[in-house]
Amino acid sequence: MERHVEKYAKIKGTFFPAYFRCILCGLEIFGGELCPRCLAEVEFNDGHTCPVCGRKTAKSEICMDCKDRPPLFTKAASPIVYGDGGTKLISRFKLGNPWLAEYLAGKMAPLAAKLPAADLIVCVPAARGALKKRGYDQSALLAERISAxxxxPFSKDAVIKTKKTRPQKGLSKRERLKNLQGSFKADRELVKGKKVLLIDDVMTTGATLDSVTEALKKAGAGEVYALTAASVRYKAP
Ligand SMILES: [Zn+2]
Ligand SMILES: [Zn+2]
Incomplete structure (x- = not known):
């Protein structure tokens, strides 16, 4: 794990030695990862959650979304709530701070241990354009560390994106599923008969995770479990 940190420190030059500065605002801290102010802004997903999609709920019951249309993945989990500080953390991770994978994967790994055991780890493939712009694949960075x-084992090439899709922001789950339809393909040789742990950075409606799960199952995978760094709070209709 330390080796990765050094490697990224050399590339980006923005690395704060683990962790003498708040990973979110850069303020000098003495121990921990976040300064008290940022810590108060980041909400952890440690209370009531939907037992299927893992999003934060008011009661530990299956949410209406999962009831109305059960996802194709068996179960999902995420350590951080996507909102306020959680959103800032993910944005920072995606905008030139690959070293944050260390922190996020550190929060995700204990949840992986709580999901049913998997034989293979895969990640949601990044769009080519985004990958080129960013210079690194954020979901693959998380998957690498969780695998370690x-x-x-983590197979980076098990799932590929086969077509360009328009941005998902502002679309409903139904529209997102339609937008993503047939855009992922899984490698049968790599996934057939395997129980798969699928990694991504954020879960909002779960449409992306569902579309990748569909591709995995089409290629013969068994059950699929999903683990993301953050997920939105479930809002009851
Ligand atoms: Zn801070
Ligand atoms: Zn749910």
Whole structure:
């Protein structure tokens, strides 16, 4: 794990030695990862959650979304709530701070251990354009570390994106699913008969995770579990 940190420190030159500065605002801290102010802004997903999609809920019951249209993945989990500080953290991770994978994967790995055991780790493939612009694949960085932590092999090429899709922002789950339809493809040789842990950075409606799960199952995968760094709070209709 340390080796990765050094590597990114050399590339980006923005690395704060683990962690003498708040990972979000850069303020000098003495121990911990976040300064008290940022810590108060980041909400962790440690209370009531939907037992299927893992999003934060008011009660630990299956949310209406999962009831109305059960996802194709068996179960999902995420350590951080996407909102306020959680959103800032993910944005920072995606905008030139790949070293944050260390922190986020560190929060995700214990949840991986709580999901059913998987034989293979895969990640949601990044759009080519975004990858080129960013210079790194944020979901793959998380998957690499979780793989190292859990001892489950990670295959970066198991799922590929086969067509360009328009941005998902502002679309409903139904529209997102339609937008993504047939845009992922999984490698049968790599996934057939495997229980798969699918990694991504954020879960909002779960449409992306569902579309990748569909591709995995089409290629013969068994159950699919999803683990993201953050997920939105479930809002009851
Ligand atoms: Zn801070
Ligand atoms: Zn749910």
């Amino acid at each position: 932590e859990c001892g489950v």
